[in-house]
Amino acid sequence: MAIEDYKGVYIFAQQVDGELSGIALELLGKAHELAEPLGTDVTAVLIGSNVKGLCNTLAEYGADHVILVDDPKLETYRTEPYAQALSGVINEYKPEIMLVGATAIGRDLGPTVSARVATGLTADCTGLDIGDFPLQPQEGVEQKHNQLLMTRPAFGGNTIATIACPNNRPQMATVRPGVMVKRAPEKGKQPDIIEYKPDLTENNKYVEILNIVKDMGKKVDIQSAKILVSGGRGVGSPENFKILDELAEAIGGTVSCSRAVVDSGWKPKDLQVGQTGKTVRPNVYFAIGISGAIQHVAGMEESDIIIAINKDESAPIFDVADYGIVGDLNKVVPLLTKAIKEAKAKTA
Amino acid sequence: MNIIVCIKQVPDTAGGVVFNPDGTLNRGAMLTIMNPDDKAGLEAALRLKDQYGAHVTVVTMGLPKAEDVLREAMAMGADEGVLITDRVLGGADTWATSSTIAAGIRNLDFDLIITGRQAIDGDTAQVGPQIAEHLDIPVISYAEEIKIDGDYVIVKRQYEDRYHELKAKMPCLITALAELNEPRYMTPGGIFDAYDEKKVTVWGRADLKDLDDANIGLNGSPTKIAKASDKVRKGAGEKKTDLDPQGACEYIMGKLTEKHVI
Numbered sequence: 001m002a003i004e005d006y007k008g009v010y011i012f013a014q015q016v017d018g019e020l021s022g023i024a025l026e027l028l029g030k031a032h033e034l035a036e037p038l039g040t041d042v043t044a045v046l047i048g049s050n051v052k053g054l055c056n057t058l059a060e061y062g063a064d065h066v067i068l069v070d071d072p073k074l075e076t077y078r079t080e081p082y083a084q085a086l087s088g089v090i091n092e093y094k095p096e097i098m099l100v101g102a103t104a105i106g107r108d109l110g111p112t113v114s115a116r117v118a119t120g121l122t123a124d125c126t127g128l129d130i131g132d133f134p135l136q137p138q139e140g141v142e143q144k145h146n147q148l149l150m151t152r153p154a155f156g157g158n159t160i161a162t163i164a165c166p167n168n169r170p171q172m173a174t175v176r177p178g179v180m181v182k183r184a185p186e187k188g189k190q191p192d193i194i195e196y197k198p199d200l201t202e203n204n205k206y207v208e209i210l211n212i213v214k215d216m217g218k219k220v221d222i223q224s225a226k227i228l229v230s231g232g233r234g235v236g237s238p239e240n241f242k243i244l245d246e247l248a249e250a251i252g253g254t255v256s257c258s259r260a261v262v263d264s265g266w267k268p269k270d271l272q273v274g275q276t277g278k279t280v281r282p283n284v285y286f287a288i289g290i291s292g293a294i295q296h297v298a299g300m301e302e303s304d305i306i307i308a309i310n311k312d313e314s315a316p317i318f319d320v321a322d323y324g325i326v327g328d329l330n331k332v333v334p335l336l337t338k339a340i341k342e343a344k345a346k347t348a
Numbered sequence: 349m350n351i352i353v354c355i356k357q358v359p360d361t362a363g364g365v366v367f368n369p370d371g372t373l374n375r376g377a378m379l380t381i382m383n384p385d386d387k388a389g390l391e392a393a394l395r396l397k398d399q400y401g402a403h404v405t406v407v408t409m410g411l412p413k414a415e416d417v418l419r420e421a422m423a424m425g426a427d428e429g430v431l432i433t434d435r436v437l438g439g440a441d442t443w444a445t446s447s448t449i450a451a452g453i454r455n456l457d458f459d460l461i462i463t464g465r466q467a468i469d470g471d472t473a474q475v476g477p478q479i480a481e482h483l484d485i486p487v488i489s490y491a492e493e494i495k496i497d498g499d500y501v502i503v504k505r506q507y508e509d510r511y512h513e514l515k516a517k518m519p520c521l522i523t524a525l526a527e528l529n530e531p532r533y534m535t536p537g538g539i540f541d542a543y544d545e546k547k548v549t550v551w552g553r554a555d556l557k558d559l560d561d562a563n564i565g566l567n568g569s570p571t572k573i574a575k576a577s578d579k580v581r582k583g584a585g586e587k588k589t590d591l592d593p594q595g596a597c598e599y600i601m602g603k604l605t606e607k608h609v610i
């Protein structure tokens with residue numbers, strides 16, 4: 001089949017426990033932007049068990065069609081039946097673009113499915129556009145139009161690469177959560193549902209789920225946190241970390257700290273950011289009452305957005321902060337917590 | 349039990365990154381290390397070896413100098429090494445890399461394959477699951493804990509907010525997280541053994557069977573780099589010295605909204 005015959009922008013509408021993940025709606029937003037210059041439409045692929053009720057939401061957020069794969073074997077994510085389902089959809093409907101969230105599910109499903117349907121996959125993309133490949137015309141090389149150009153950081157965030165998949169279809173990418181923007185929902189929009197029954201024959205690749213543990217206990221992993229609210233000696237006391245805890249809770253982040261805080265015995269070592277602690281690269285890093293010693297900066301400078309609050313105008317943290325506030329953290333942080341709660345209550 | 353651990357020699361991105369004038373990475377000028385997730389995978393294999401007895405083979409694909417990382421792994425306790433190296437394999441994306449490594453692994457006996465979740469240079473996390481797919485065996489990624497139960501492995505598989513305890517029949521492939529364990533150090537005796545007693549087998553293109561030329565190297569890679577550029581290093585951003593607390597709060601809220609954080 002010629003690659004021109006592959007049509008449509010498809011997204012994997014991830015759901016867990018019957019609830020759509022945020023990334024599903026973010027992908028729909030991006031898929032719409034990509035579909036327009038291609039003159040095509042947007043299809044959500046919804047895989048699960050008893051999940052038909054989610055189709056309406058997908059329609060409201062921009063899915064022109066929903067391909068529904070509903071089967072009891074798909075109740076909880078497992079690589080094999082989900083890979084059978086998604087590669088079945090790809091082989092049957094032949095999309096030109098297939099987007100998957102770069103989540104703990106998507107980064108397992110994406111590579112398995114792309115290998116099964118023999119196409120390329122670009123990981124953890126932060127930008128997607130339609131354009132030409134090669135970007136500039138080159139002597140002796142056919143320049144292909146309407147290609148998916150996938151942008152992603154590599155080498156520990158030290159380089160940015162733009163990648164195309166010119167000769168294989170679908171063009172597949174996993175997309176970093178929290179980067180793409182949801183559309184405003186069109187309330188009441190009815191979905192066009194296509195029910196699809198793939199071959200879900202059990203094989204050697206089916207694994208057995210012995211146990212599901214949702215309570216992760218007290219274990220905190222600051223390296224996988226998307227938002228870190230990090231405190232330094234300037235917070236003043238272990239008790240005063242309460243205002244950081246509250247900010248973290250409001251914004252959906254995790255509390256971390258500087259070495260000074262660990263050395264003072266205010267926080268355990270596993271929360272320490274820096275050369276002798278952990279290197280972190282969250283989407284947002286709040287440096288609150290942290291002066292920004294070079295050893296600390298080495299552990300967090302790759303964060304996408306750094307927001308510093310410190311009363312000392314000459315603190316070196318302001319040399320790496322994207323947004324710096326010279327002020328009293330005891331006043332600014334609680335106000336910020338309140339404002340975030342209000343903003344979230346409004347959009348919920 | 350035969351365990352294969354796939355490891356990669358990577359530039360130490362934490363130790364300073366050096367660029368060529370054209371913006372590509374100057375790998376020759378940078379220190380190299382064993383990729384951290386892979387090292388955790390190796391440690392997991394060595395612990396299984398300590399506990400149940402196993403023959404551990406480390407496999408890497410890379411330049412001839414990647415032999416160093418195999419010797420390091422053998423000094424830690426791996427029994428033998430396989431280096432897949434050939435000019436025609438260079439420039440491979442994850443599809444071509446996984447096709448090539450899977451072909452190499454088909455030459456070996458294995459019950460369990462362990463790879464790191466992702467390498468710190470590419471950060472794709474794709475090669476492990478894709479090797480499993482090419483070998484038609486189950487994959488369990490993001491492993492936090494690995495146990496053996498007869499012909500089965502029992503693995504704690506991490507998700508964002510939970511973990512699943514999964515049971516898979518061997519042969520299977522597991523991708524390991526750096527958090528899995530604290531890798532052991534090389535021992536002086538181990539270093540002697542790694543160079544004197546233990547063997548590294550080198551395979552080129554001709555040694556890899558069941559591998560189509562259409563699936564190797566730069567030409568066999570479906571994904572193509574359109575552009576690569578040095579990330580603009582962050583300098584100081586904006587610093588607001590004259591805002592009252594309410595103004596400071598509104599300023600931050602504006603930025604968080606603009607950047608779609610909230």
